[in-house]
Amino acid sequence: MAAVLLLVSSVTVFAQTADNQFKKPLKEVIQQIESRYSVKIRYPEELVKDKYVTYADWRFRPADVEKTMANILSSQDITFAKEGDKKYKLQSYQYHLKTPEEGKQQLNYLATLYQDVASWERRKAALRSCMWDALKLSKLPAKPNSQPIITNKRTFDGYTVENVAIETLPGLYVTGSLYKPLNTKGLMPVILNPDGHFGDGRYRADCQYRCAMQARMGAIAFSYDLFAWGESALQFKSEDHRKSLAQTVQILNGMRILDWLLTRSNADAKRVAISGGSGGGSQTMLMTALDDRITLSVPVVMLSSYHSGGCPCESGMGVHLCGNGTNNVEIATMAAPRPQLVISDGKDWTQHVPDTEFPFLQRVYGFYGKTDVLKNVHLPQEGHDYGKSKRLALYDFLAQHFSLDLKKVQDKTGTIDESKCTIEPYPAMYVFGEKGENLPANAIRKFEDLEKLIQ
Structure with a gap:
């Protein structure tokens, strides 16, 4: 009997692991899918080149093309997206993306982890500790x-602008623009404006409008470049921006x-805000989650569960x-109970905020009895930008919570007016000169040198 059992066991192992007869080139398998299900699949050639699918035909599900594609493509770190009736495109696995339904399911699960302030604070403390470690910034x-x-x-008119470079690590400089109000006495709020992945960086008009208006309202505003972007690209290659350590550097x-802004004698440490759009919105949420000095946050077109x-x-x-x-919703929730304005739109991944993400934030803010300092401005007909309607919502929220004077930026009819802001040509905003000729001698110029500093 023992011999029979051994024989059966051996046959089973052989059938599962030792036979490559079902292995096929991925390109051939894709052609099978197209033929069998009458669909069209497009993809870049390099995505499928020299790739093979083991047990290829076993992965097909006759009545379900998308289940079949998931079975086959997941083994290749490839995902697919529907482009129309019976049309799909393939792309490399997008680790940062879920489906909207998966995002909602994750929020439902996270909501079971805390029911009051005490349980939420324990969760927040654990998240924060882990995030410092993940960023390599625990020390x-x-x-x-x-x-x-x-x-x-x-x-x-009503403000000044200066070009600023701050050495954040030996030989590493972050560049930005400092906007200050004219003829304002006493302590003033401080507002960080991290850049996002919009074309032309912090030099673009909407960023200049935003910061100039903050200054004209009576705040100290600072806009600054993404890592390896704008003037920061003088030190590194543009492709270095898409390396993971960029997240650590930006935080x-x-x-x-x-640190520097709060050393100013007229800076009010009790009124510190941060607002950015897109990638700047990601920085806004994470910075607020990690740094209690920030007392108000406005993430724009970035809050999403998926x-x-x-x-x-x-x-x-x-x-x-x-x-x-x-996910970013729980990270944004770590701002509670500090005032937060979430600005979303109908044409990107923030389209579900009013129904899915915002109620999650409201629940936790409710633990503190502070739902009144949480607001969502949703613009269903707009897309992914930091356009004028989004800026107007920011000005109003800042005025409300930081006691800034909206009258300073209103016209005679009481309408907020950006026309007195000067949109400068890009070179006027460069710290190091038009060709980077004034970059300090100690500036590092290799990503490898940066890695050594962080390690």
Whole structure:
């Protein structure tokens, strides 16, 4: 009997692991799918080149083309998206994306983990500790002793602008624009404006409008470049921006900028805000979750339960894996009970905010009895930008919670008016000159040198 059992066991193992007769080239399998299900599948050639599917025909499900595609493509780290009736496109596995339904399911699960302030605070503390570790910032690197480089002060209607570079690690500089109000006395709010992945970075008009208006309302505003973007690209290659460590650098840059701004004698440490759109929205949520000095946040076109940020500078360090899995909604919720305005639209991954993501935030803010300081402005006909209607919502929220004077930016009819802001040509905003000729001699110029500093 023992011999028979051994024989059966051996046959079973052989059938499952030792036979490659069902192995086929991926391109051939895709052609089978197209033929069998009468669909069209497009893909870049390099995505399928030299790839094979083991047990290919066994992965087919006769009545379900999408289940079949999932069975086959998941083994290749490839995903698919529907483009129309019986049309699909293939792409590399998007680790940062779920389906909207999967995002909703995750929120439902997360909601079971806390029922009151005490249980939520325990969850938040665990998430924060893990995120510091994931970012390699549990022990902050030593801060350089250098003073910020400040150049080319310009005076406009109600505000000034200066170009600033801050050394955040030895030889690593973050560049930005400092906007200050004219003729304002007493303590003033401080507002961080991290850049997102919009074309032309912090030099674009909508960013200049936003920061100039903040200054004209009576706040100190600072806009700054993404890592390896804008003037930061003088030190690194543009492709370095899409390396995971960019996320760590951007959070560290934001903290170092805030360190410096709060040393100013007229900075009000009790009124500190942050607002950015897209990738700047990702920074806004994570910075607020990690730094209690921030007292108000406005993430724009980025809050989503199923999208964690398509750039490694938003999700590459694995902060979303903390706590056995989190997402940007729970990260944004870590701002509670501080005032928060979520701005969403109908044409990107924030389209479900009013029905899915915002109620999750409201529940936790409710633990503190602070739902009145949480607001969502949803613009269903708009898309992925930091356009004027989104800026108007920001100005109103800042005025309400930071006691800023909206009258300073209103016309005679009481309408908020951005026309007195000066939109400057890009070179006027460069710290290091038009060709980077003034970059400090100690500036590092290789990503490998940056890695050594962080390690």
